[in-house]
Amino acid sequence: MQIQRRELLKGAVASLTAFMAPRLSCAESSDPLPKRTLGRTGLQVAVLGYGAMQVSDPAIIRHGLDQGINYIDTADCYLGGRNEKVVGKAVKGVRERLVIATKVHIAKESRMIKSVSKSLASLGVKKVDLMQLHGLSSKEQVVRKDIQQTMRQMKQEGMFDFSAVTTHSNQIEVLEAVAEDGFYDAVLVAVNFRSPANLYKAIKQASDAGVGIIAMKTQNGGFEDKAWPELTPHQAALRYVLDQPGIHLAVPGMLSRKMVNENLEAIARKRDLSDILHLENYQTDLLGKACSFCSGCIDQCRFGIGGMDVARIQMYLEGYRDSELAVSKGREVAAKVRLCNDCEGCSVNCSQGIDIKRSAQRILRFLS
DSSP states (O other), X not given: OOOOHHHHHHHHHHHXXXXXXXXXXXXXXXXXXXXXXXXXXXXXXXXXXXXXXXXXOHHHHHHHXXXXXXXXXXXXXXXXXXXXXXHHHHTTTTGGGOEEEEEEOSOOHHHHHHHHHHHHHHHTOSOEEEEEEOSOOXXXXXXXXXXXXXXXHHHHTXXXXXXXXXXXXXXXXXXXXXXXHOOOOEEEEEOOTTSOHHHHHHHHXXXXXXXXXXXXXXXXXXXXXXXXXXXXXXXXXXXXXXXXXXXXXXXXXXXXXXXXXXXXXXXXXXXXXXXXXXXXXXXXXXXXXXXXXXXXXXXXXXXXXXXXXXXXXXXXXXXXXXXXXXXXXXXXXXXHHHHHHHOSSOOOOOTTOOOHHHHHHHHHHHHO
């Protein structure tokens, strides 16, 4: 079921109207780059964070930090293991005023400790602020006591201050589990202006329970709006997400000073009705290409995997236009992509019109 023009207009108007009212839930400051309190962590974070995943030049990240960005998201697996070293160079001399978040995969205790130790060495820091379990997709993963004990042990040893998780699929279940279980302090969630209302509801409920909410994939992968090539719909998309109740900050990827400046301008510029036009046209152009992270495909799929991994690799390839990232992440989920490719009579009806099988075929050709 595609999002209709009337639905998008209704949602955008509601968002813009809410922005004009005083914000009560996120304790936002009146600085040029406002800050909010990241849930029960108490950390004061600028609403615009830095998603460093694709950045290979520390000077670009430092440019953003010099403009008031104080939150950086990285991971041991980004840029083939090089990204944390890039971030380490960027934060040198200003570490004390920053919030650094990196990631660790669920594994055996010794392997997780080794991974976190390596991350600290790559970053050149004694500890990070947030350590995030990477890519959770179920309640079972959230509530695993052995993993929580490993995270608790590393925290007690001073390797990080707060435990968190990241999620790309089955996100509502993950958010609800984090809020209910109470162990993790924050969630990095994929959300954008096309995401369903029930995802935003789960975000709000988790935030109300004290969970810090960090938004990623906010600009839907960087696809260009062909109807308005001279305009950037990404600024409107970023504003839309940051205006939703419960979201504390966003960490869009920024590969150049121009991208940093555009996102800073998006925060500073007054919202107006042109945002609706930009998002409406962008939505039309994204149909059939970009995932909204609704996770509806998982329940429809007879194998229980849906097409979210296929859509995500397609986004890296066509939206981010990053072939290296598409290859590295594509190889991680190659078995699922092949299953979608080989499936006869796919039962998934993507709400965004993505042809999962055809997309899987394109990805496999690219990977080969």
